[in-house]
Amino acid sequence: MTDPSVFIVDDDPGVIEAVAAVLSDDGYRVSGASDSRSALLAVLADPPDLIVLDVSMPGLNGWELCDIVRRQTTTRDVPVLFLTGRGEVRDQITALQVGGSDHLKKPFRAEELRGKVRALTQNARRRGSP
């Protein structure tokens, strides 16, 4: 079984690097994009095992991106972890409504990120296996 792949989307390249540093140490195959539109097409072309997604981004925000991902047959079941500075209950509900799987507030602790990513990629594997 190949290592799970994670795609990180954040308009701040610093955040991508920080998340990537934690996850690649754990053996995940990580890729990312700081432009949400390029990210969307990359994810649709080659669906990852998990998307880590910022909410506030210019052009196409994380919620829209998630909504589009949920509508495509190839990416319908890819779990999405929202990584955002917005912590209001209202925003968490929006994350649920567009089909998000979990939510992590910035700034985040590496341990918390690890735990959530592990849980989401394992769930997806279990669902995927017969």
Added chain:
Amino acid sequence: MKSRGHRPLRLVSSPTRDVALDVERLRLERLGTDAVTNLPLHPDPGVGFERIAGLGVVYLQLGRFAGVESLYGWELYDRVLRLTASSLKEDLEISSLKGQHLSLSFNGCDGFCLLFDLSTRPAQRHAALLEPEARRFRQGVIRRLRQALGRIAVDLMSVYVGVASVADDPRVRPSRNLARGVLEAMRAAEALQTDARKGRVESLKEILSRRELRTVWQAVLGLSDRRVLGYEALIRGPVGSDLEMPDALFSVAREGDMLLELENLCLETIFAALPRAVRSSVLFVNASARLLTHPVFLDERNLSEMQRTHGNIVIEVSEKEIVWNYVAFREVLERLRAAGFRFAIDDAGSGYSGLETILQLRPEYIKVADSIVRNVHQDAIKREVLSSLLSLGRQIGATLVAEGIESEEELRSLSVLGLPYGQGFLFGRPAARISAGP
């Protein structure tokens, strides 16, 4: 997973013109399709500009179901819509008009539209062909919703169908002919809905004049020791009637502009007969912001009368209401606090207001909406919402109560999170009498 050393990060290149165009296309697709039902948002026969000599329209309207969303939340209404869409698709497969079916669309809110090509059938037969099929579609939807959602759906059930047929006319643009047909079928469905509404309002008037309400009690328990903290008073209409459940009563009262009358009678009914067990514990009663700000309710004699009957009352106000009545509400709250009442924010986490509102009102209790409790063990975001509410509760010294607990898994998950109190069917159905144990 074991550490396997640092791996390179692969970065996707910056956007090009093609990327922008592709994303625009995906966005447009999104605009044309409903996310929940996956149905097109516009009725389109899908025949290009070919003319259809006789177009049949069946319009199915989920009457008061729009109200279900503000009562039970978007998740339940999502389910209603998915069930309705799949019911229509299944029944289309066995419909006598299957061969004539052109398209199924959804208006994005509460209406489904089916188009048929009836060109091969004589125009005077169109209504006779469409009406029995429309009735079958309606019955199918009602049956499946009842099966899946049970009682709550039955009480609020109202599904209406209308039909129309339009003949092609070379002087009229087909697109407008189509739109007229859809509108005509929709109006036919709406006319039925209006008649039904009048009937419902009449039966509520009768219930109010005969004072046919009763109270049932639901215990609020400590999740670790199952000790009773208090009881929530819940209102029921006549047994077996369409207006037995409070949501049905209140939605009809809203239609008939009788909310205050209904609420007054609710309070009178509750306070008229408090069981012994309730008298010695916390009494949770629901009230709308509208009632609480009403001069008759705020009258000193009324308030002290309530306090005399029960000295430990917590008034539950729904989060949905406070948003709209914020400033006026805060003043009233202070007056009622001075009179000895405490408060609970009901339906917290249902997404109507931010934490800020709850923070400002400083309720003694925060009651977490059952939509957040439902399957909380399977949903990380819901646990996240609960954590936010818990930390808010700690900040303002409010006690959390989880509503609508139905399964052991939910209970376990809530206990792990540290919810102190809860209520729900898991601990027993609301009952008119209170037995010794929970």
